[in-house]
Amino acid sequence: MSKITHPEPAQAPEASTSLYADRVKVYPKAVSGPVRRAKWVVLALCLAAYYLVPWLRWDRGPGAPDQAVLVDMTHARLYFFFIEIWPQEVYYLTGLLILGAIGMFMATSLFGRVWCGFTCPQTVWTDLFMLVERWIQGDRNARIKLDAQPWGPAKLARKAATHAAWLGIAAATGGAWIMYFQDAPTVIPQLLTGAASTQTYFFFGLFTATTYVFAGWAREQLCTYMCPWPRFQAAMLDESSLMVSYRTWRGEPRGKAKAHDAGDCVDCGACFHVCPTGMDIREGTQLSCIGPGASSPSRAPPTWPPARRLPRPSRLARSGCWPAWRRARYLR
Numbered sequence: 291m292s293k294i295t296h297p298e299p300a301q302a303p304e305a306s307t308s309l310y311a312d313r314v315k316v317y318p319k320a321v322s323g324p325v326r327r328a329k330w331v332v333l334a335l336c337l338a339a340y341y342l343v344p345w346l347r348w349d350r351g352p353g354a355p356d357q358a359v360l361v362d363m364t365h366a367r368l369y370f371f372f373i374e375i376w377p378q379e380v381y382y383l384t385g386l387l388i389l390g391a392i393g394m395f396m397a398t399s400l401f402g403r404v405w406c407g408f409t410c411p412q413t414v415w416t417d418l419f420m421l422v423e424r425w426i427q428g429d430r431n432a433r434i435k436l437d438a439q440p441w442g443p444a445k446l447a448r449k450a451a452t453h454a455a456w457l458g459i460a461a462a463t464g465g466a467w468i469m470y471f472q473d474a475p476t477v478i479p480q481l482l483t484g485a486a487s488t489q490t491y492f493f494f495g496l497f498t499a500t501t502y503v504f505a506g507w508a509r510e511q512l513c514t515y516m517c518p519w520p521r522f523q524a525a526m527l528d529e530s531s532l533m534v535s536y537r538t539w540r541g542e543p544r545g546k547a548k549a550h551d552a553g554d555c556v557d558c559g560a561c562f563h564v565c566p567t568g569m570d571i572r573e574g575t576q577l578s579c580i581g582p583g584a585s586s587p588s589r590a591p592p593t594w595p596p597a598r599r600l601p602r603p604s605r606l607a608r609s610g611c612w613p614a615w616r617r618a619r620y621l622r
């Protein structure tokens with residue numbers, strides 16, 4: 291008599307791929323050059339506008355606030371210089387937001403991710419936080435070394451100074467945000483003397499905390515995982531959009547400078563050492579490329595690229611050779 295065997299019950303297939311990735315800390319190297327200088331100018335203008343606009347006065351006559359830009363929640367009014375918007379006129383704001391979105395789409399279509407690379411608040415404040423970090427802890431190699439060494443008085447002092455400076459900037463940012471909703475010369479003394487309302491302290495704390503976390507800790511994670519903008523910006527680019535990219539046909543195969551059968555890329559890693567999001571531009575255009583131009587020759591260190599047979603970076607940029615600003619090839 292044959293024995294009847296029952297097959298083992300089917301096991302649910304084990305998940306073979308984890309969708310979680312640990313963060314790899316990014317240590318962007320300092321760069322210089324015309325694009326970086328342009329970024330500093332844009333950064334200074336954006337920060338100056340943000341911190342100073344609430345202090346501008348605008349005479350609207352007796353009984354009306356004299357702050358040029360003010361969201362007056364108590365009286366349900368929005369003031370912008372000579373414009374005064376009431377709740378029933380909120381469609382003006384909708385129109386403005388639509389125009390702003392179309393403007394961003396057009397700018398992206400023409401010039402690539404200039405919003406991300408130059409004017410997005412995440413980029414502006416992260417750049418500022420990185421500058422402070424570099425002043426206190428040193429450039430890329432010094433920061434890597436500092437993180438690798440055991441905790442001691444020197445490391446503790448540098449880290450504490452960095453976080454104290456970050457918190458100071460974050461508090462100034464949170465304080466400035468409050469000024470857009472209340473009379474600036476009145477609310478700042480109240481905030482400093484403990485006389486402000488609970489709501490004021492709540493929003494001050496909220497914006498201080500978000501600035502500190504986003505620009506000090508989250509940084510490129512926010513662009514890579516949280517922001518919706520990179521998810522659809524590729525749809526706005528075409529072959530005529532300006533962007534920084536890697537010319538594979540010229541760079542590959544990578545190899546040492548002395549190798550005769552290799553392409554022009556000597557695999558020095560300079561392009562991803564300077565990248566604020568830590569991506570490798572040679573792997574193709576990615577959503578985490580915020581397009582700050584860090585890996586273009588004009589922003590790279592003076593010794594870069596140490597490539598064979600290549601003219602100097604300034605000549606590269608002028609002649610449009612790899613990897614200077616070039617026409618995108620997104621759709622091919």
Ligand code: SF4
Binds near residue numbers: 405406407410512
């Ligand atoms: S990806 Fe998003 S958060 Fe990052 S720079 Fe661009 S718009 Fe800003």
